Amino acid sequence: MSTRTESPLGGAPAPTETAAPAPHPGAGPRQTLTLIAVLLAVFVVPTSISGTAVALPGIGADTQAGLVPLQWVVNAFNVSFACFTLAWGSIADIVGRVRAFAIGAGIYAVASLGSALAANVLLLDAARALAGLGGAAIFSCGSAILSTAFSGPARAKAFALFGTVAGIGVAVGPSVSGLLVQTLGWRWVFALHAVALALVLLAVPAIARSTAGSRRTDARVDVIGSTLFVVAMLLLTTGIVQGSQWGWGSAGVLGLFAGTLVVLVVFTAVEKRREHPMLDPSVLANRRFLALCLVPVAASFGFVTMLTYLPTYLTAVAGYTSGAAGLTMVLLTLPVLVCPMLAAKLVSRGVPALTLLHLSLACLVVGDLALTLFSPDVAIAVVALPMLVTGAGMGLSAGLVDGQALENVAPEKAGMAAGFLNTLRLGSEAIAVAVYGSMLATTLGARIREGVGGFDAAGDPTALANQVAGGGLTVAARTVPADQRDRFTDFLVGAYDSAFDTILWVLAAVCLVLFLVIVALWRRGRTAPAATGATAGG
Structure with a gap:
């Protein structure tokens, strides 16, 4: 059955669509x-x-x-x-x-x-x-x-x-x-x-x-647009993956990033002229949809980075065994298992979904800042609450943001919208993890460079920073004479702990900026008339 529907953003009618019968009772x-x-x-x-x-x-x-x-x-x-x-x-x-x-x-x-x-x-x-x-x-x-x-x-x-x-x-x-x-x-x-x-x-x-x-x-199917986008993402993700191996300032990595920009410019120009683009401009013009798509980006920086790198901190700095570190990480992941269903129940009882999404973003900011309480000798009871709060920042939005985002676009474009949302989700995770690793190596290198002069035969500060950042603190400590190793180990532990705190402040700042951008986009946007049943609230 062919029908014509109004565009979710007003103006011209949406493309012809074939609707399947409604579900049987x-x-x-x-x-x-x-x-x-x-x-x-x-x-x-x-x-x-x-x-x-x-x-x-x-x-x-x-x-x-x-x-x-x-x-x-x-x-x-x-x-x-x-x-x-x-x-x-x-x-x-x-x-x-x-x-x-x-x-x-x-x-x-x-x-x-x-x-x-x-x-x-x-x-x-x-x-x-x-x-x-x-x-x-x-x-x-x-x-x-x-x-x-x-x-x-x-x-x-x-x-x-x-x-x-x-x-x-x-x-x-x-x-x-x-x-x-x-x-x-x-x-x-x-x-x-x-x-x-x-x-x-x-x-x-x-x-x-x-x-x-x-x-x-x-x-x-937009073959040309799809090909250009795939090439752009291939260049970008390959550059991110290889950055830690080739060096972020290497000609190869910079060339991949430059190629990404060039292809994306061409992609944008081509899509504007396509009758049926793979990424409809009307979807990106929906500010409320864009605002919701940025929520997983904040979770990538505030939560996924901790999920990836906190175990290394626990084993290298806090001295946990691998088993103990894994058990401790349950405090971070438990809210991700519990909070999605909790959020759904709260929404069904009248709590605006937007309120819960704002709460999730606030948890990411507060949780990352509170994780600075971590230190080599901190009791797990002290950092248990910050870990649970950070996990809640991810858990409250997981699933909820997908449903709300798709309710803010026209039904016939739900696939395109879901693809864009998940592209931002996965792409931001890769970028956030790579940025964290780069910042850790850079910041740790600066800390080591400041104090390594007091130790004999310590080696190159950059090489030491890379080794310590990867969890090889014990191996790095063996570069100095035996009578200095205990003091050098304490120095490396302090340098890692200091770098970790600095990065947590940066991650919290990124999440806060994204929070403000999301609020601004939402207030300046409007819900699409065709996307009925949205429950985000105003």
């Missing part, structure tokens, strides 16, 4: 199966992202791989995921979200099977890149499916589960992978992903019947 079981299938697929992706690194030692020993190709087992997936997320969102609006989701799940399943059977590390790298392509479709299309399969309180609950499951995937990925590596071998890490996605594919017919989606029948 008895579609409850099918909706439940849809939710389970989407959540299972969503669970696999972050589990793979956080858990694959655990398998790298086994992969290296089995394939005799060198350091660089071994690192690309992880990097290939992340780069591919970041490159294709937006493209899949746009494609889903044209070919249909369920079809695009099924294609992505099929690609992921085949790629995971290929990863499990890979004879060498290069084939494994290629298979992981293919899996990233499928993972991008799962995240973009999965959230778009939920936005059309559910409405009202059911939608809020579905997106809360979406955020909770994604958080659980990140949290348990290393443990599940470690157990599989120890018992069955590293190949089963990927084989299990293939089995899970095969189950998801079995549920696709039920998903299609329960999803009252829409697709733009008069639009065509």
Whole structure:
């Protein structure tokens, strides 16, 4: 059935769309199966992202791989995921979200099977890149499916589960992978992903019947725009990944960043002239949608950086064992498992979603500042509350922000919007982690340079900073004579602790600036008339 709808931003009518029939009154079981299938697929992706690194030692020993190709087992997936997320969102609006989701799940399943059977590390790298392509479709299309399969309180609950499951995937990925590596071998890490996605594919017919989606029948896939965007993201993410290896000021990394800017300029110029662009300017003109898209960016800087680097601080500076550090990190991750459902319940009881999103941003700012209480000898009881607050900053917005963002765009552009949101989410995580690592090495180098003159044969301050930043404090301390090692160790610990505090202040400042920008964009924007049922509040 062809219909014409008003543009969500006013003016010209939206493109022609074909709407599927509304869900049957008895579609409850099918909706439940849809939710389970989407959540299972969503669970696999972050589990793979956080858990694959655990398998790298086994992969290296089995394939005799060198350091660089071994690192690309992880990097290939992340780069591919970041490159294709937006493209899949746009494609889903044209070919249909369920079809695009099924294609992505099929690609992921085949790629995971290929990863499990890979004879060498290069084939494994290629298979992981293919899996990233499928993972991008799962995240973009999965959230778009939920936005059309559910409405009202059911939608809020579905997106809360979406955020909770994604958080659980990140949290348990290393443990599940470690157990599989120890018992069955590293190949089963990927084989299990293939089995899970095969189950998801079995549920696709039920998903299609329960999803009252829409697709733009008069639009065509923007091949030129998609290619330019993928090239730009490939250059950017490769530059970020290689920055720590080549040096952030190296010709190679600077060339990649310069190439990114050039391609993005060309992409912008091309998209303005396309009849059916992969990124519709009307979506970016929606200031409230943009404001919501910046919430995950703040979480990347305020929370993901801590999730990545706090364990190193705990082991290198506070002297925790790996097991104790992992147990302590539960204080940071527990709110990510609990808060999404809590936020959904509060919204269902009348608390404005926007209030909760503001609270999540405030938690990130306050939590990062309070984490400066960390010191080499601090009691865990002192920093438990700051860790819980920082985790709440992530947990309160996880899932909630996805649902609110998609409610602020026209339904026929939900796939494109979801792709853009997840592109910002993953891209900002990669950038935030890379920026943290660079700042840590730079700040730590400055601290070491100031006081290293008092020790004999300490070595190059930059090399020491890189070693200490990576957790190799004990090895770095051995560069000085034995009678100076205890004093030198204390010096390195103090330098790391000081650098850590400085970076926490910077992260809190970044989150605060983003908070202010989000508030300003929201106040200057307006909710799209076509996107009914928004619950963010004013």
